[in-house]
Amino acid sequence: MLMNRVESALIDSPPRRLLQHYEAAVLVELGGRTPGAHTAELGCGPGYGTKLILDTFGAASVDAVDLDPKMLAKARRRLQRHGERVYLARGSATDLAAAFGPIDGGKDASYDAVFDFAIIHHIPNWREALAEVARVLTPGGRFFFDEVTATALARPTYKALFDHPTADRFSAGEFLAELPRHGLHIGENWRTRIGSDYLLGVATRTQKGR
Structure with a gap:
């Protein structure tokens, strides 16, 4: 699901970049870290x-x-200096093979790490996105996620400013419970902030796998 104009502007703002830097430090x-890793990102x-x-x-x-x-055009400008270290494609986080086909990416066990910076809550079939993450990760590969829960999405500010799928939203507990169903072991490597938002x-x- 595409972001609306308000959220699109927000995610390219200095406050969002500052917050994302903090979130990366927490992750x-x-x-x-993932030194030398071949990685994928959902929703760049x-x-x-x-x-x-x-x-x-x-x-x-x-x-x-x-x-x-x-957004892809902005990303290409921002990442130009990184050259061939970055490949950007238009496509869905639930079908990475289709998106990354030209570079032979998105095959089973393709990536050492997959990153989700608050994208999966925009995907109506979010469980399929988790299944896709598990499919493309190598055994022992890591899934780094930063997500917005149903608790936050139900708040008046979110409802007034942003557009999100209205059905099958996940709580923090539901998201964590879904991970092992796709062969993703979470252990104690997670935390919530601002309550469970x-x-x-x-x-x-x-x-x-499973």
Whole structure:
């Protein structure tokens, strides 16, 4: 689901970039860095999260997908200096094979890490997105996520300013419970903030899958 104009402007603003820098630091604390890793990002937006994956997490490369061509254009400008370390594609987070086909990406067990900077709550079939994350992760690969829960989405400010799927929204507990159903082990590597409005964590792809 595409973001509306208000949210699109917000995610490319200095306050959002500052917050995302903080969130990246929390994710590093929970799951470590990814030096030399081949990674994927769900919903790159204007590319600031992609830049953090390279600069803060230390990844060797990022294949990033987004539905919005305007956001992809911004991301290409922001990430131009990284050259072939970044591949940006228009497509869905629930079908990475289709999005990354030209570079032979999105195959089973393609990535050492997958990053979700508050994108999955925009996807109506969010469970399919988690299944896709698990499919493309290598055994032992890590899923870094920063998510907005149904608790936050029900607040008046969110309802007034932003557009989100209205059915099958997840609580923090529901999101965490869904991870092991797709072979993603979370353990204690998660935390919530502002009550249960926001959920951050790092899950590991198990060796046997489910």
